[in-house]
Amino acid sequence: MTLVFTPRYAGYAAAVRASFERQGVLMAWGAELLEVAPGTVVLRLPFSDRVTQQQGFFHGGVVASLADSAGGYAAMTMLDEGLEIVSVEYKVNFLAPAVGDELIATGTLVRAGKRLLVSTAEVDVVRGGDMRPCALLQQTLAPSVPAGASSAS
Amino acid sequence: MTLVFTPRYAGYAAAVRASFERQGVLMAWGAELLEVAPGTVVLRLPFSDRVTQQQGFFHGGVVASLADSAGGYAAMTMLDEGLEIVSVEYKVNFLAPAVGDELIATGTLVRAGKRLLVSTAEVDVVRGGDMRPCALLQQTLAPSVPAGASSAS
């Protein structure tokens, strides 16, 4: 399916960026926000010893977290002003060992309901000049009022 | 279902512990291995600014990573000597905001096939003296030969 999304307010990209920069775990890993467009967000994560599993590759949980964030922010581009996004649930398949210099996660919104949104995300691992898919995620998200202990359910 | 598992060799718990300690991301977060028993593993993660999302709670990706590790190591207790475990895929539901002092993840093996294993994991968040479920995970795992770039598929 090919979908066209029209954001609800001009500052949607700035809101995504501000939220991204408050994520302690992504900041600790050195993640970067490469692109924010309506229904699409691209993130980058460089390799370091803070993101490895027992064999020295990118950890699956790190790969999934980056995918979850990319898909979540893709959904956030379609929220009303002042709302944050929270993940209700997600499912991730690991397609290949994440061995390389950096991860690129591309999140894509596929359904923007009022109470629930659905995104997918693909993660590619870059090694030398080569780029290959290493994970695929599908997730359910919900809008959340940011102040206080709001819940996904 | 209630299942009883008999490990294949005496050193299964030491193997889990050695693998756990080589996980860069879990070490960077300060995760601890509380319990290793046949088909069951319990992990602990203290709160810090290295594991937060944009509202200052435990990040969903961190919660899921801990659950993935607990379920994965629960499965590893039933592998033959010399094998590691890799996650093929997982699905996680977030049940409540992870606001608290520490996370406790309990992984439980539910199916030990030769080529594929299935585990579930529950994560509880501890706040003051109170403990409540915050995430539920279901995952597929595969045995992996640790040396070199072995793949889940």
Added chain:
Amino acid sequence: MTLVFTPRYAGYAAAVRASFERQGVLMAWGAELLEVAPGTVVLRLPFSDRVTQQQGFFHGGVVASLADSAGGYAAMTMLDEGLEIVSVEYKVNFLAPAVGDELIATGTLVRAGKRLLVSTAEVDVVRGGDMRPCALLQQTLAPSVPAGASSAS
């Protein structure tokens, strides 16, 4: 986790039964409602050539549908009067080939939020006097107003 649920009205079991009997696909398969209790529902499905896959076993989609219905109705026991339940999404693992005379699906509610609920379901296949797990499901559900084309999102 062990949870105790208190239904919102006396007729919750009758409402589940009435909804179950309007499900064309379950009726066509000959499914039965064995038990309705707060947060728990048990369904039974006898083998027939209407529910097989290419090797003559119970079809995975049938197994998953029964699990989805069991988990969904387990959630419905906790809704307010007049509400139906809809599945937002689910994930199912097949643990063993579903070869046998009947399936027993047990749905269990694990989280009852106002807008979203989470259930798990286990399906066992019965062959002769033997009963073994063949599928495990984890799902997200939402309350729905039954009249008209209400949506999960």
Added chain:
Amino acid sequence: MTLVFTPRYAGYAAAVRASFERQGVLMAWGAELLEVAPGTVVLRLPFSDRVTQQQGFFHGGVVASLADSAGGYAAMTMLDEGLEIVSVEYKVNFLAPAVGDELIATGTLVRAGKRLLVSTAEVDVVRGGDMRPCALLQQTLAPSVPAGASSAS
């Protein structure tokens, strides 16, 4: 990601068709195989009272079964001669109520490993001349030797 798949033998499409026609549940529903190409399979399911849920729409379990079959057969196009495909697990999101005259499920292979394959599937519901997405599935599959009680694990 855009992938190009080259089948292992000329009769791959005939093998998919033969397997499809042995699926009792799909035959009972009147499902049709519209297209078989390397890494892609399209199925069609007409509306009837054998496939409904309690509100008279297509049942979610039916929608998911069709998606599972489309994704599974998309994977089967890449197997060696003589092998069947089995679903290890899947996850499905329901995007909109499946109200309409027929379902079209398109399965797409995204990863063809030796022991595990990963597919996605989209289901669209057709109503009058209109076609809209109603479900999205992501699944793990494994090759299976068809004779006897082969297992996904």
